[in-house]
Amino acid sequence: MILQNKMCAERKAKLNAIKNHPYFGFVVITFLMLIVQLLRVSGLDIPVVLLRAFGFTMIYIIIALGFSILLGYGGLASLGTAGFVGVGTYVVGYLTNQFEMSIFLIVLITIVGAVVIGTIVGFISLRIEGMYLAIITLGLSEILKEVFKNATTITNGTNGLSLGTIVIFKQAIELNHNAIFIVIALIMLFIMIITLNLMKSPTGRALLAMRNSQSAAQAMGVSIFKYRLLAFITSTVYALLGGVLYMTYIGFSIPSTWSLGFSLNILAAVIVGGSQSIYGIVLGTFMIFGLNLAVLQQIPLFVENPAISVVFNGFLIIAVIMFYPGGLIRLINSMNYKIKTNYQLWKKKRRAYIYGDDPE
Template sequence: MRMKGIQKTNWTGFLLFMTLVIIFPLVISKSFYLTQATFAGIYLIVAVGLGLLMGYAGQISLGQAAFYGVGAYTTAVLTTTLGWSPWIGLIFAIAIPAVLAFIMGYTMSRLSGYYLAMATLAFGIIVHSVLVEWRGVTKGASGFYGIPSIELFGYSITQGVSYFYFVWFFALLVIIISLNIVHSRVGRALRSIHDSEIASSSMGVNTGKYKMQIFILSAMFAGLAGWLFAHMSYSISPTSFTLDASILFLVMVVLGGSGSVWGAVIGTVLIKVISIVVHSLGESFTFITSDFEHVIFGLILMLVIIFLPRGLFVASSDFVKSRVLSNKKNKSKPEIKVAERA
């Protein structure tokens, strides 16, 4: 019964969030904010996958930007160099990161915690170096240009309202998939692994299998986001897939809270709002530059880790629950006293 209540609350929140997404372009028509909201949807896809990996499988990854970049460059090469359809590019943009994640998961199956984080960091550095040095395929540091737009039923989906809804369709689909996983038997197994891998193994849970599956799924989400990013920007370069991008995804998850799918969603939205505010202040104050944004993100990460280690969403949820319980207790006290007198 308790699980059903949790699912009902989450789906109510999902419907509310979906409504906000649908009406956003109707309320905010300025192209800059619409573009930033579209990027928020792309980043959200990566952050939700990373949130599942960290909050449920208990694995820290600093290589999500690498999977993100592999997805983007895969579709860029297939559609621009080979002339294939972007929809075929989507299949490979998801499949190739999944294969790489399987290879990584298989070779690094004995690693966990900070050791796994360092391994994924090394993987990200390797991928970035390949993107820069493999000029014959990736065009090197100068970037890849001329990526075609996506066509659906004869209609070209370009930047603006159409691409906003296109991106958020996939973002909402990722949230639905993630919520279903969390509230399934797999999700319960993942939570047990996060709490104690040794205890889970002793109870017969195949910890290696579940961690591998979530690692692959998070890579597939990142590849999907890369596909969306490439066909939105029409040009990509290795600078978009550096360690800074991986840290940004990590900040999103930690800020919102890795213990919930909604934590990654809230963290992504807040980071994009902060980025917009910093950009607006930069137009008025010359000392506020792009590097200042990194300082803000670092400060946020430090403060959240110290004061709200479970993230904003989880902390606020716990606060609301405690308030509701205290109100129920206060209401029940007079009734108990009357019963005692009787």
């Protein structure tokens, strides 16, 4: 009997090890995102709006994670995200439509392009800091937007570019939305894991050191040049990857999407969620991008007056920023702490109630 208890404890410890594994939460998040899609695949009638809400949220989570490395870890503010995401969408659109390239090759080309763009912006950032850097990147983004509008042979101008059939290994395949949704979820999981590794690694710590005090970081052997470049390149790669996923999922890209509003939304998602926590960013992104489509659009009041949903969202953001400057994750953490302590108190009281006070 006792032996069996011991074996049971062994099994429990194994279960706990899985539960406490750092990647467990990400798997749970991915599964939660997939639930709606899986229900639809199984035959339930789920509105497309709800599906799109989760699809968009996942793509934007990837972009926001890149941004958090830049802002939360590198301490560098950038407003050029929209432009970079736009570049990603047009690269995949143009290469697929014109040359019928394999999607894997296109992703590779995008990553190389992202490294080049990231290096250029990183070089700019070496001399400029803070607000000025944000303005410069904003300018870059606006330039890109104008290019999207006017380079009609590639981007089809203001009419928008729509994606043809995607090519996988030399033959064109019409992918349905369900498959792409699942692929996006898996890529999101992969990106989350990679980002966590990066944040907990010496690189992440060096970035934090740089953000806190440049002179101290340099004295500890952190090259400011190298790590600024690294932060920009990583975030640009994430942004362009997000663009590629966006194009494959929606199949349509128009220059007016890639304006300042998009960059600001990403910034808001990172700030609202908590700029250094992956869970926080997931929450923040869902709040900014997913909440309206997934939750509010199911309530008749907001469906009848779409303007109210925007106002409601705005007030929600203001409330979070006012009362929890550390982001939503801070709110969750403090709530978690309160619940835990209260539960323990309750347990103590309950024990005293059932068994009486200790005789000793």
